[in-house]
Amino acid sequence: MKLLSSLLLLGICALSALAQIPKIEPGVSHELDAWRAAHYSEIRYKLNLTLEKMSPVLKGAIEIRLRVNTPAYGVIPIILDWRKIAGHENDSIITNVTINGISVIPPPPPGKLDEELSVEDVAPQFGQINDHLVFEYTAVGENIIKLDFTSPILTTGSAITRYIDKEDGSEYIYSLLSPLNASTAFPMFDQPDLKTRFTFNLLTPDDWRVISNTSHKEQPIGAPPEFTKLPSGVRNYEFGETRPIGTYDFAFAAGPWGQFTDMEKEYGRVSKKDFPVDTHIYARKSQYVKAGNHVAKLFKTARESNKFFDYKSGLPKYDLVLIPDLPSEMVQAAGIIFVRESSIIREK
Helix, strand or coil: CCHHHHHHHHHHHHHHHCCCEEECCCCCCHHHHHHHHEEEEEEEEEEEEEECCCCCEEEEEEEEEECCCCCCCCCCEEEECCCCCCHHHHCEEEEEEECCCCCCCCCCCCCCCCCHCHHHHHCCCEEECCCCCECCCCCCCEEEEEEEEEECEECCCEEEEEEEEEECCCCCECCCCCCHHHHHHCCCCCCCCCCEEEEEEEEEEEECEEEEECECCCCCCCCCCCCCCCCCEEEEEEEECCCEHHHHHEEEEEEEEEEEEEEHHHHHCCCCCCCCCCCEEEEEHHHHHHHCHHHHHHHHHHHHHHHHHHHHHHHCEEEEEEEEECCCCCEEHHHEEEHHHHHHCCCC
């Protein structure tokens, strides 16, 4: 009976904490948004992803650090957003969950008898409720959640999208995060007013290049991303930490991209004083020659728009990636813009 009493006590404490928060419903309600903004701060994500050719899933590990501002009535839970795509629920899996260094397990099934309970059954638990992960065993101040996950890579309409080049069979994978769909890529706080700093690492096939919000952490500010070539034929890209951005502002594009550098700037005809932000344009390799006929005009447009807008925000770089089948003309994230390829490369 001692074990069962402990479980009941834990349950009462959990209910007491949960009673203080808005009802956990699908999506992010205004009440949940405001509640989290009032209680969570200093958020950082350390995101390690792995892309494998033609894999149906994105593999990853994430470390989320945040400060929990605990009110007088007791410790409050941490509520992450984690939504599964209909028809692909089996591709969205989380494992190896810890909070503050302690392993966390899903709650035991209802109806277990006391004598059937084990030590694992009273370990810290988390719940998956209406597209959310709820962690009850939080600490006052900084908390660290770590977990492994997989999420689906689809050809259309998903946060992580795959495109297969019809001309040469090359594979490209890129993110299209937006409010309400970003949490299908990895667990997060999917609301604009909970900004976070991202540190990003990505393992890719050996012949791929990766573009993301920041430059490679060991490169000068604004330099194109570099990589470490591993013996297994895998490239390891490490990107420096972003400034605080919304989760939907995180972005990456991976594949055998061809790269263009702003030649005017490189040869000194545009000074660092007039335009301090480095710019590169990326196109898929089958379209590289065609894209080359348009990049001069595109660089000029980028310089003009950046000087008016992004220069004021202090972004260290401003990269443009020509994306085939992009659902809109342009998708802008911090330091990187996806442009619909057909808007630039027009067939005569």
